[in-house]
Amino acid sequence: MESCAQKKKYAAKDYKSDLKPIWCPGCGDYTVLNAITRALAELALPPEEVAVVSGIGCSSRIPAYTSVYGFHGVHGRALPVATGLKLARPDLTVLVTGGDGDGFSIGGNHFLHACRRNVDITYIVMDNQVYGMTKGQASPTTAPDWEGSKLTPEGTGINPFQPLVVGLASGANFIARVSSSDPVNMARIIVEAIQHPGFSLVQVLSPCVTFRPEQQEWRDIVRTAVVDYTDDAARAARRLMTDDGFNVGKVLYKGSRPPFRPEFENTNGSVTELEARFAL
Amino acid sequence: MTINSVSLVIAGSGGAGVVTAGSLLLDAAAQAGWYALMSRSSGPQIRGGEAAAMLRFATEPIMSHDDSFHLLMAIDWDNIGRFSAEIPLVAESLIVGDPAHGAAPAALLAGRPRQAALAMSEIAGRIENGRPNMVALGAIAGLIGLPPEAMQAVVEKNLGRKGQAAIDASMAAFHAGFAAAADLPATPKLPTVATSVAAATEPRWSITGNEATGLGVIRGGVRFVAAYPITPATEVLEWLAPSLAKVGGMLVQAEDELASINQIIGASYGGVPAMTATSGPGLSLMIESLGLAVAAEVPLVVVDVMRVGPSTGIATKSEQSDLNIAVYGLHGDAPHIVVAANSVPDCLFTTQWAVHLAEAMQAPALVLTDQAMGQARAIVPKPAELAFIGQRLTASAPAVEGERYKRYAMTASGVSPMAIPGTPGLTHTADGLEHNEFGTPSSQASDHHAQMDKRSRKLTQFNYGDHWADIEDSEVGAGDTAIITWGSSTGPAREALQRFSAAGGRARLISLRLIAPVQPEKMAEALAGIKRAVVVEQSHSGQFYRMLRAFYELPAQTVSLHHGGPLAFGPKQILDQLNQLNAGSA
Numbered sequence: 001m002e003s004c005a006q007k008k009k010y011a012a013k014d015y016k017s018d019l020k021p022i023w024c025p026g027c028g029d030y031t032v033l034n035a036i037t038r039a040l041a042e043l044a045l046p047p048e049e050v051a052v053v054s055g056i057g058c059s060s061r062i063p064a065y066t067s068v069y070g071f072h073g074v075h076g077r078a079l080p081v082a083t084g085l086k087l088a089r090p091d092l093t094v095l096v097t098g099g100d101g102d103g104f105s106i107g108g109n110h111f112l113h114a115c116r117r118n119v120d121i122t123y124i125v126m127d128n129q130v131y132g133m134t135k136g137q138a139s140p141t142t143a144p145d146w147e148g149s150k151l152t153p154e155g156t157g158i159n160p161f162q163p164l165v166v167g168l169a170s171g172a173n174f175i176a177r178v179s180s181s182d183p184v185n186m187a188r189i190i191v192e193a194i195q196h197p198g199f200s201l202v203q204v205l206s207p208c209v210t211f212r213p214e215q216q217e218w219r220d221i222v223r224t225a226v227v228d229y230t231d232d233a234a235r236a237a238r239r240l241m242t243d244d245g246f247n248v249g250k251v252l253y254k255g256s257r258p259p260f261r262p263e264f265e266n267t268n269g270s271v272t273e274l275e276a277r278f279a280l
Numbered sequence: 281m282t283i284n285s286v287s288l289v290i291a292g293s294g295g296a297g298v299v300t301a302g303s304l305l306l307d308a309a310a311q312a313g314w315y316a317l318m319s320r321s322s323g324p325q326i327r328g329g330e331a332a333a334m335l336r337f338a339t340e341p342i343m344s345h346d347d348s349f350h351l352l353m354a355i356d357w358d359n360i361g362r363f364s365a366e367i368p369l370v371a372e373s374l375i376v377g378d379p380a381h382g383a384a385p386a387a388l389l390a391g392r393p394r395q396a397a398l399a400m401s402e403i404a405g406r407i408e409n410g411r412p413n414m415v416a417l418g419a420i421a422g423l424i425g426l427p428p429e430a431m432q433a434v435v436e437k438n439l440g441r442k443g444q445a446a447i448d449a450s451m452a453a454f455h456a457g458f459a460a461a462a463d464l465p466a467t468p469k470l471p472t473v474a475t476s477v478a479a480a481t482e483p484r485w486s487i488t489g490n491e492a493t494g495l496g497v498i499r500g501g502v503r504f505v506a507a508y509p510i511t512p513a514t515e516v517l518e519w520l521a522p523s524l525a526k527v528g529g530m531l532v533q534a535e536d537e538l539a540s541i542n543q544i545i546g547a548s549y550g551g552v553p554a555m556t557a558t559s560g561p562g563l564s565l566m567i568e569s570l571g572l573a574v575a576a577e578v579p580l581v582v583v584d585v586m587r588v589g590p591s592t593g594i595a596t597k598s599e600q601s602d603l604n605i606a607v608y609g610l611h612g613d614a615p616h617i618v619v620a621a622n623s624v625p626d627c628l629f630t631t632q633w634a635v636h637l638a639e640a641m642q643a644p645a646l647v648l649t650d651q652a653m654g655q656a657r658a659i660v661p662k663p664a665e666l667a668f669i670g671q672r673l674t675a676s677a678p679a680v681e682g683e684r685y686k687r688y689a690m691t692a693s694g695v696s697p698m699a700i701p702g703t704p705g706l707t708h709t710a711d712g713l714e715h716n717e718f719g720t721p722s723s724q725a726s727d728h729h730a731q732m733d734k735r736s737r738k739l740t741q742f743n744y745g746d747h748w749a750d751i752e753d754s755e756v757g758a759g760d761t762a763i764i765t766w767g768s769s770t771g772p773a774r775e776a777l778q779r780f781s782a783a784g785g786r787a788r789l790i791s792l793r794l795i796a797p798v799q800p801e802k803m804a805e806a807l808a809g810i811k812r813a814v815v816v817e818q819s820h821s822g823q824f825y826r827m828l829r830a831f832y833e834l835p836a837q838t839v840s841l842h843h844g845g846p847l848a849f850g851p852k853q854i855l856d857q858l859n860q861l862n863a864g865s866a
Contacts, residue, residue: 019720048704053546063709064721069701070709071549072721073542074572080506080539084546084554085701087532088504092550092701113535262530269526271499278485278495279662280310 010044012037017067022058026216028180028206029059029126035183036095036124037066039190043093050093053082055107057099058133059126059206076106079114082121090120090261093194100127104140104161111163115170118198120259124190125163125201126180128208128215136211148211163203165240168233168253173198175236175253177245180206181219185249192251198259205248218246225250283775285338286424286468287346289367290416292355293330301355301413302333303657304434305420310486310659311430313473315341317624319656321366321846322596323359330359332367337424339473341661343623344771347850349373350467351423352388353416354381355400361385365847369393374467376419378412396464403456409449410456418457425469428458483662485625489653490515492627492663493583494523497555499628500635501670502581503529504554506543508536508562511595512651513585516557537562541569541582548573548580549710551700553639553670555581560589560602563646567609572712573644574614574735577688577698579672581634586650588845598652599845600767600818606646607796607827615736617645618795622750622770624658630793632668633747639670641738642695648795652768652848675699675706686717688731694738739797748794748802752777759786760809761861762835765816766792766824769849773816776854787858798831812837812861816854820844837861 015037023029040050050068054060056075063070069092073081078096086094103111103125114123129146131137137149140161147155164175174196178186186204193200205222207215225247230236236253290305292298302318309316314337323329336345348368354360354377364387369375373393377384378400389395398419400412421431431454439446487495493516497505505524507517521531534540537558544554558566563584573580586602588594606618617637621630631647638645675697678685685706689696699706713721714728722728750770754777765773770791777789790806807813813835817824825840841849841857 046704047707048702051550051701064711064719066709067707069707070711071546071576072709072711072713073545073576074568074712077538077542077569080534080542081546081549083532083539084504084506084543084548085550086546087530087543088547088552088554089550089701109535110539113539262532269528271495271527274495274498274523274526278487278491280484280486280659 008044008046010041012041015040015047015067017065019064021065022061024210026209027058028128028204029062031180031183032059032124032126032186032204032206033062033065035186035190036062036097038183038187039194040068042187042191043194045093049091050095051085052095052097053078053085054097055102056133057102059097059099060102062097076102077110078102079107079110079123083114083117083119086119086121087262094121095194096121096123098125100125100129100141100163101131101139104163112166112170115167115172115199115201117260118171118173118257120197120199120261122190122193122200122202124204126204126206127163128206128212130208130211132208132211162240164201164252165237167201168236168240171257172201173255173257173259174200174251176251177203177205177248179218179222179248180204181222182249189251196254198255198257222246222248224248225252229254231256283338283340283342283778284470285336285342285346286470287336287349288351288353288420288424289332289334289349290353290355291330291332291360291363293328293358297413298331298355299333301417302335304431304438305335305417306657306659307434307486308421308426308430309337310484311433312426314339314470314659315484316659317342317345317656318658319345319652321363323362324596330362332360332363334367337470339470344775344851345848347852348391351376351420353420354378354384355412355416356381357385361387364388364390368850374465376464394465398460398464400457403460404453407449407452407456409446410453411450414450414453415457418454419461419464421454422458422461423464423467425472427472428455484659485662486657486659487624488515488655488657489621489624489627489649490585490655491519492625493557493631493647493649493654494519496628496631497581497635498523498527498529499666500632500668501553501639502555502635503527504544504547504552505529505531506534506540506554506556507531508534508540508558510559510562512587512654513557513559513583515655516583516585537565538569541566544580545569545573545578548578549701553579553635555583555635557583557585559585559587560605561592563602563605567605570616570644571610571612571614574610574616575712575714576710577642577696577735578710579638579642579644581631581638581645581647583631583647583649585654586648594846596651597846598650598768598818598848600650600769601820601823601845602648603795603819603823603827606648613732615739615797616643617641617739618648619645619793620648620767620795621653622767622791622793624653624656625660625663627653628663629666632666635670636668637742639672640695641742642672642698643738648767650768673697676703678706684718687719688715688717688734690717690730690734693741694734744794744799748792748799749806750791750793751806752789754781754786756781757786758788758809760811761787761858762790762807762810762813763787763816763854763858764790764792764813764828766795769816769818772849772851773854775851776858779851779855780858785858785862800832803832807833807835810835814839814841814854814857814861816841816849818843818845818848
């Protein structure tokens with residue numbers, strides 16, 4: 001980050017608003033907020049040149065807790081909002097924050113196509129395998145035998161969604177998994193995700209202490225992935241499909257596909273020329 | 281004054297071929313100095329299948345079809361009987377068919393039209409590379425008085441790339457048909473107004489409603505469009521894609537309508553005026569996010585080219601039945617703008633105005649057009665230049681120096697200066713959650729009430745000028761009878777008023793362009809002295825009539841003339857209602 005030396009110095013707190021989060025004490029999302037602000041400070045991005053977009057859910061509250069431009073939309077639609085914003089304003093750094101329900105269930109189709117479209121945005125998903133804001137229902141990443149919800153007392157009986165495998169297959173250009181128990185490393189990886197061109201997907205294992213208290217054990221289960229990233233999608237796929245979901249702390253895949261970026265062509269055309277085509 | 285016009289249908293199983301033939305005829309009519317309207321009806325087939333091009337030519341501008349057609353030229357019969365309800369034929373009408381394809385379907389003969397035979401395929405077969413379509417066009421030209429030179433110019437322009445041989449073959453077939461017309465029973469003829477476009481008296485355009493819609497949003501300043509294809513709105517998007525690129529804009533094809541509406545919300549939040557176009561099913565999917573645009577105060581335009589609903593309905597045909605969802609579809613109290621175009625060229629005016637309204641009030645504007653006007657092509661007087669440009673009140677500094685910026689600040693107009701991302705010192709979060717003036721989420725009643733008042737005030741206090749409705753009176757004044765209508769039904773209503781006026785009647789036409797917010801004071805002014813009214817709309821349940829009843833003081837004697845699509849009203853249906861209302865009162 002030598003080039004940052006010439007830029008204005010920012011501290012992580014410069015990217016935080018004075019609003020107190022509504023999250024439960026011990027929620028993994030606190031450290032994600034810290035990691036995001038730390039990453040922005042490291043990149044020395046002026047706050048007004050950054051936008052954080054979200055949908056609905058506990059983790060989707062992040063925009064209001066930052067001091068950058070924020071957009072808090074409806075459930076599941078953060079990725080299209082961010083896509084429109086980044087395409088219309090390529091000068092901005094655009095992040096998307098949200099949870100597993102917002103991103104992989106109600107917003108599932110947008111997730112596929114955001115990976116596929118490869119617009120230069122960074123998607124940080126706080127995965128706690130539960131709908132927290134609606135008080136503890138099974139999410140698309142919940143194990144089939146989890147019986148903690150009155151909505152599915154016998155468990156869902158269906159296999160969990162594999163976000164990184166699906167993301168890779170759909171064309172995400174950067175894939176990483178991190179743990180909320182290691183905010184310093186998470187910040188480093190978010191920096192890389194922002195810097196990497198195209199659609200970057202960062203899955204954060206972020207425990208829900210209220211509805212999935214057993215997830216507090218994650219901090220002991222997670223392990224740093226033993227190998228570094230690959231740029232070979234087939235190898236990345238094999239790795240992702242055989243791991244148990246707890247290999248964290250490293251970038252798993254970096255692609256080199258150029259980002260989707262239709263130019264605002266300035267062909268010096270005028271509206272008068274368009275009208276001339278209708279004239280008899 | 282009754283319009284001097286000729287109405288005809290070209291039908292056949294050729295699918296696009298029939299519409300192409302109609303387009304050639306329309307262009308040739310423009311050469312002859314005529315005005316024209318061409319709409320189309322087609323079956324559900326992707327390729328081929330039965331299709332009909334309905335054309336009306338006149339020596340003055342027209343916005344409606346006539347009550348019946350003078351001529352039906354059938355290249356072949358296929359399943360054309362399915363269109364019989366959309367092709368009213370009467371005793372004076374003439375059906376011309378090719379004997380090689382057998383007899384006309386019985387469904388077309390209910391009005392006892394005259395019939396004649398023209399061996400189009402046989403005549404075409406005698407000419408090298410001759411085509412029955414061109415023989416049919418020649419016969420039509422002979423029947424209605426279209427000079428062959430007009431078609432010559434059009435064929436040269438359209439087939440120029442294919443070389444002189446192709447032009448000669450087409451024109452040979454055309455002339456053979458033209459000569460054969462002398463042996464056919466007569467239809468009304470129109471006088472030639474000009475011998476070339478250049479010689480015509482005023483500048484004219486050839487444009488479809490969907491093209492006019494695209495041009496309107498570009499003129500208004502839209503430079504970002506997200507799109508998901510849907511019949512009959514796709515042509516708006518297909519026209520916009522290359523056109524936006526020419527003026528420094530961009531169209532992105534989205535994965536679904538949920539994505540298109542949210543992409544344009546994102547782009548507009550970023551400061552670039554944005555729109556999308558869809559039809560009823562797509563609008564249904566966008567509704568939740570339209571509420572987001574209301575709450576977060578993000579300006580945008582959504583055009584709904586209405587088709588027959590509910591559900592998939594009849595995707596290729598027209599109906600005015602999305603009024604309810606457009607006005608009432610959003611959950612919560614969600615003030616937004618709903619405007620409606622009332623003719624092919626008015627698609628240009630109304631969409632350009634909608635961009636202006638949306639940007640000025642930082643609110644979503646819905647534009648209702650429909651398949652009938654969207655896919656119709658018209659020869660019209662060149663539309664006027666309009667001053668409406670989208671201009672958003674933006675913020676470059678907090679209202680009070682040194683204080684924190686309030687995105688949703690209380691103002692007299694209700695409109696708060698909007699900080700565009702990139703503006704230093706004014707960062708904030710735009711939110712679909714209820715919020716206070718800063719944009720901070722709030723569940724307090726006081727914030728909710730204050731923000732609702734503000735969002736509602738923006739729209740109710742805005743000065744819409746005279747554009748809320750088109751109001752036209754009979755030549756001798758308004759009298760005490762009114763036609764109240766909107767959208768596509770305005771065309772036949774206008775013509776009914778002309779005929780009523782020509783017969784010595786007096787009436788006023790009120791065609792609402794601003795559907796929401798409602799304008800009770802302006803309507804009261806427009807209805808001053810009116811004792812009787814007929815409300816005309818193409819909806820099975822009378823959605824417009826019920827909306828008028830809910831928000832406006834209507835004359836004691838007000839009747840509702842409504843039916844579902846895809847049938848359009850003929851001027852005579854409305855005229856009969858006017859006469860009946862007046863007879864009852866006399």
